[in-house]
Amino acid sequence: MAVDVRWATTEDAAALATILCEMAAHYRQAQLDHGRALAAARHWLTDESPAYPHFALAFAGGEVAGLASVAIAHPGIDLERLMFLKDLFVREGARNQGAGRALIAFLAGHCLSHGIGRIDLTTEDWNDGARRFYTQLGAERHGQKIFLRLSGEALKTVAKS
Template identity: 40%
Template sequence: MQAKRTDPMLKIRPFAPDDIPQLVLLLQEMQRHYGVPVPAADAIRASLNALPAGAGILLAETDAIMGFVAFSSLYPGPGLKPGLFMKELFVSERARGQGVGKALLRALARLALERGFARIDWTADRRNERLQRFYAELGAQAQEDRVFFRLSADALVEVAGATLEQRAGGS
């Protein structure tokens, strides 16, 4: 089966506050897709209104938002240049196979080059072979010499020497 061509009306653009209602729905779809808890719409709106410095979101849309890529600047990268970390690339189920993910990654790559960044890093689900093929077809290389770590929940509190009342997000 051949993938559909990218819609010529597809537009990639930065997230704006007016996008919050549609983006809330897409973020809820993403959480359901991953099988993780779905926060209340009000909590997602508050989070989008308080994006941390250095965080960015690009949206893919035609008549509605079909996907997004969320990223943050990081330093240092190769040659002590900054880079980007792609935290999430998500395309709505209804738009998969239409080139939306590829268009979002191309836009993120252009943004990185415009900013003088040396690379984009990200993680991917080790069990999702389709996703790994998608990235490989774009020329991305799995970094077998790296291990992804996470410090969260009680371990984060313990390492910080914080009390339970000081936990991130108040939870």
């Protein structure tokens, strides 16, 4: 299957909303309302910093097949920027057909052409398919970091301190 990947634009808000809803279900989150997801997608694609697009979308057969959500951090330890891959998601009907690999290749090409030295990412410990996929691409498990999160009440408490 031919897969086309591009940075999402405001015209892609509906496609982004659709895939965000499917992604929430896959990651065992509460069902997202499509209208709410569409409003968020429109906001993110119009009001966020244009310096670095945040979403790459893969399309196959005219339909959205996958999503990569990224952020660029300045600088890395070696004074090179890094790309943090927050989420890579491929719709169930498009899995194992090249959409994930096409998204990663697109991101890697962007990194190489913009002086970004690496892509860092995480995956859930239960997601065997994702771990196999990243290992096949040559990603190495980096055991020096522990993933932590500030959210909810802890986030509110820290903000007040």
